[in-house]
Amino acid sequence: MTEDMVLPAQHNPVTVGEPLLEVSGLTKYFPVKGGFPIRRTIGHVQAVDGIDLTVRVGESFGLVGESGCGKSTTGRLITRLLEPTNGSISYRGQDISHASRRELAPVRSEIQMIFQDPYSSLNPRQTVGKIISGPMEINGIEPDGGREKRVRELLEIVGLNPEHYNRFPHEFSGGQRQRIGVARALALEPKLIVADEPVSALDVSIQAQVVNLLQEVQRELGIAFLFIAHDLAVVRHFSQRVAVMYLGKIIEVGDREAIYTRPRHPYTHALLSAVPEVSLTDDGDSAGRERIRLAGDVPSPISPPSGCRFRTRCWKAQDKCATEEPPLVQISGNHAGHLTACHFPEDPTTEARDEDIVLDPALAALEEEG
Amino acid sequence: MLRFLVRRILGAVVILFLLSIVTFLLFFGMPRDPALLMCGKTCNPTSLANIHHVLGLDKSIPEQYWIFLHNLILGSNQFAQGPCPAPCFGYSYHTNDPVWATMMDRLPTTVSLTLGAAVVFLIVGLGTGMVAAWKRGTLLDKTVTAGSMVISSMQIYFLGPLALAVLVYQSHLFDKPAYNNFTANPVTWFSGLIIPWVVLSTIFASQYTRMARSSMIEQLQEEHVRTARAKGMSRRYVFFRYAWRGSLIPIITIFGIDLGTLLGGAIITEYTFGLPGLGRLAVESVQFSDLPLLLGVMLFSASMILLCNLIVDAAYAFIDPRVRLA
Amino acid sequence: MTTLTKDAGTPAPADAGAFLSVRDLHVSFKTEDGVVRAVDGLSFDVERGKTLGIVGESGSGKSVTNLTILGLHNPQFTTVEGEILLDGQELITARESELEKVRGNKAAMIFQDPLTALSPYYTVGRQIAEPFMKHRGASKRAAWDRAVEMLAKVGIPNPKERAKDYPHQFSGGMRQRAMIAMALVCDPDLLIADEPTTALDVTVQAQILDLLKDLQQEFGSGIIFITHDLGVIADMADDIMVMYAGSAVERGTTNEVLRAPQHPYTWGLLNSMPRLDSDLGMPLNPIPGAPPSLLTPPSGCRFHPRCTFQDRVGGTRCVTERPLLAPDRASACHLTADQKRTIFLEEIKPRLA
Secondary structure: OOOOOOOOOOOOOOOOOOEEEEEEEEEEEEEEEEOOOOOEEEEEEEEEEEEEEEEEOOOEEEEEOOOOOOHHHHHHHHOOOOOOOEEEEEEOOEEOOOOOHHHHHHHHOOEEEEOOOOOOOOOOOOOHHHHHHHHHHHOOOOOOOOHHHHHHHHHHHOOOOHHHHHOOHHHOOHHHHHHHHHHHHHOOOOOEEEEEOOOOOOOHHHHHHHHHHHHHHHHHHOOEEEEEEOOHHHHHHHOOEEEEEEOOEEEEEEEHHHHHHOOOOHHHHHHHHHOOOOOOOOOOOOOOEOOEEOOOOOOOOOOOOOOOOOHHHOOOOOHHHHHOOOOOEOOOOOOOOOEEOOOOOOOOOOEOOOOOEEOOHHHHHHHHHO | OHHHHHHHHHHHHHHHHHHHHHHHHHHHHOOOOHHHHHHOOOOOHHHHHHHHHHHOOOOOHHHHHHHHHHHHHHOEOOOOOOOEOOOOOOEOOOOOOEHHHHHHHHHHHHHHHHHHHHHHHHHHHHHHHHHHHHOOOOHHHHHHHHHHHHHHOOOHHHHHHHHHHHHHHHOOOOOOOOOOOOOOOHHHHHHHHHHHHHHHHHHHHHHHHHHHHHHHHHHHOOHHHHHHHHOOOOHHHHHHHHHHHHHHHHHHHHHHHHHHHHHOOOHHHHHHHOOOOHHHHHHHHHHOOOHHHHHHHHHHHHHHHHHHHHHHHHHHHHHOHHHHOO | OOOOOOOOOOOOOOOOOEEEEEEEEEEEEEEOOEEEEEEEEEEEEEEOOOEEEEEOOOOOOHHHHHHHHOOOOOOOOEEEEEEEEEOOEEOOOOOHHHHHHHEOOOEEEEOOOHHHHOOOOOOHHHHHHHHHHHHHOOOHHHHHHHHHHHHHHOOOOOHHHHOOOOHHHOOHHHHHHHHHHHHHOOOOOEEEEEOOOOOOOHHHHHHHHHHHHHHHHHHOOEEEEEEOOHHHHHHHOOEEEEEEOOEEEEEEEHHHHHHOOOOHHHHHHHHHOOOOOOOOOOOOOOOOOOOOOOOOOOOOOOOHHHOOOHHHHOOOHHHHOOOOOOOOOEEOOOOOHHHHHHHHHHHHHHHHO
8 A cells, every 4th residue: 555655855855864853951850749738849750851862864763661761751842742841952953942832833843743542643523634734724834736735645645545535533443543643744744753652552463554654754755753662673673773761761772783682781681581572483482582570660750769760670780879870871892872871781682691580579489489 | 638638628718718708899899789778768878878887888898808807707896786706797787687696597497408308319319320220221220211311300490389289288298398496396397398308309319310320330331340240249249349439439529519509508499498598598688788698698608518528528538549548 | 272072061071171162152242333243153272271372453352252251241232152161161151140150260360451450449458358258258367368378479579568558559560460369369270361461561561471471380270361462472372363353263382373374364463563583674564454344344254355365265265255263273264275384484484584
């Protein structure tokens, strides 16, 4: 269905590789109310706590992490759906961290968002045509040949029938709705798309269709992506560079190769080893990969651990980890651009270890017996 | 929990305070001079000014409000009619009786009417609603649902006179509605209120039936209810232990509002059955531009609603540990 | 799972053969739009101590099947036909009171979202103790002690105190552990786990999956593990049944189904799923189209509108004739065994490397 894509020519060419979006020290605290007798702010959910990242022109940058790590909040800060508490967001050199609605308008059309839930993110009372032409209308853009022609073009690009212009969202399946979401994001010819878990609500067979579509869009139209997802395999497939988040911090960032085959941060190791995989070789399941089982869940972002936030679940943690927050730096042995925030990094391999790391007490006990 | 209650009570005081200000301003916004009513036929500017002075209406509005607050909290000996201990709402312009005593005189009627009816409609409403939910889809369920729909669409000023005509005036099965003191004679107290109770609770019960049924059915579809069944717990056990508890939450919310409103004066019911309760007092106070009485009834009704809300919130905490331990 | 021996009604010997056997199960719902055939002719077996993984997408009938086993469907709108034998006892025709004795006792369930699947109104300890009191006739005290013991077993730290907590005071992973404790409290022979880790984070999922495997060793239960995630199923299951649009399209041991899959739908699933070691140069190879509506399922092979191998079968067989699923290692597809083998080796497997 995507073979005969109609791709419009690129309008303002930008050089691939130069920074498009630069974020530094980005912070978002959500107040927690409580107290007596007058309710007041008694603490903060430190959803995002001082992260730096750069998305370059035309690249796909992946942001992975478990729930509560702040990856979705980051996406919403960058699209300015949320107001940052601190730090700066600059888009093509222009600081937009606290830009007003009016100042933001030209930038808004260049940064678009695709949401997770294709059911709640489309207005059920609007036709597909209206939904997709919405961004053009708001920004007063009148493309050559009119909006309707452009919408039909967009429908074709995302693999939908242009004749379905007048249908309503409920007449489409989940995967098709997500295509509508993509078409809407493409309507203004954006330079950057923030995709927040764009495929996680879809069935496996449909996921692949949407991932392929996004990949084609990214490559053919040269759009940069901030791809936010919890599925490590999907992120690997889609992103050239990847950042791993834990409790509001980026703990490791690097190109795909570095993160997936030469990870240094213990959390990245744990995360990768936890992914259940279909092994296609005949030597037993998940042979050859290291096995790390952490204890418990992620701590509360209201009172995160001091120093390194991962230390409470880390097998390598020492006193230093509690007192000193490890900086995100290129540690010895890493390639350029591969940064890790860890005092005691792991070896750069995901090969099985001599002994599994099992921190979960119940598992350890049961495996001891067995 | 205690902290929660204290916070809510403080909040309620603030609301009452604001409400009294609003009532004050609204009253003086009315294009009517209460003194004119008292002045009578022989009114001349001198006597009118005199009345103004006696009532304190010649003072500025903030000053009058200040005096009102002062009297309310500390009481007053300034009134010509006699001493007025706290909470002092002053004396009625119209009857010259102390407002507080008048309200306390009317209160038993309203409380008897409301609480009596509330007990009946809550029990009957929840009961039939749950039976309908238990027997969902059967003829019984459909009958109950249709019946409660019909009844709840009726109004008190229709059902009330109908009941009076049929049950009292025609067949003489029941006594004419009246309020008799409970402590003096419980039997006449009961027989005088039975018709109002029946009519009021019939209308309310039908609403509670529908609410209880839908709330129960909703709860029965909750996943944790399915889990309880997957554990092998019997249908009855699951119904009463798992589903029922959750189904109460929306019901008490509405019950708190209904009870508070009724305690503040069931105006139409009281008029329909000729019962002298707080609702009638409220109407009279407006009719006669009786500022002290109006303020008294307004604040009293508001307190009742706030009190019921407070009880509802406490009930949430009792039912749902997520509220209690949050 | 691989045995298909016993006659209906004959109780299975204690630890040989299938503990659960489902034969030709049909489940349909009456809805406003018509009759939904959610499960359409399904047969399978589960042995004690073994795990059967059921994999399928939303609407494949995998969850409905398992609710039906324990009679948790709404009888008012549901028609169930076929045969479900649990330890020799027929469950479809069983009375509610008999089913109650089975549920939570011989067969227990774990649900997807532990936050909504546990009651917010009762302590975790009480919810675990309840089935033990009901099925074992234990006293309150004894049942509570058992609940604490179970919490310790599933790895809840400080179980004596935590048993007094309510579910909302637990973290997501802890809640699912409590759920497992609740399911295992009566030492059931069959455990049905319906997407038990889908709502969890990946590191927590890994803990829970390992915990389930280890507990299975200790309790010896048979497990039906329902999931949409092939990776999870590869990790958990001894045998796999792949479901599509209400029926099984392929079954076999985990090795057979994942390393030498025979059905075009299974190929499609494997090809559309990115892996941590898959080739980055190639785009994913998704299954075209979307799953069918079960109100008006396609004729013949349910998968034919999305199948790219129809022309290899030739004629209109795929459209007119429904392929059957033989017992044991089998796939419901009109392609010949040779075709299946060569297509997988020559066209599917290279894409997976």
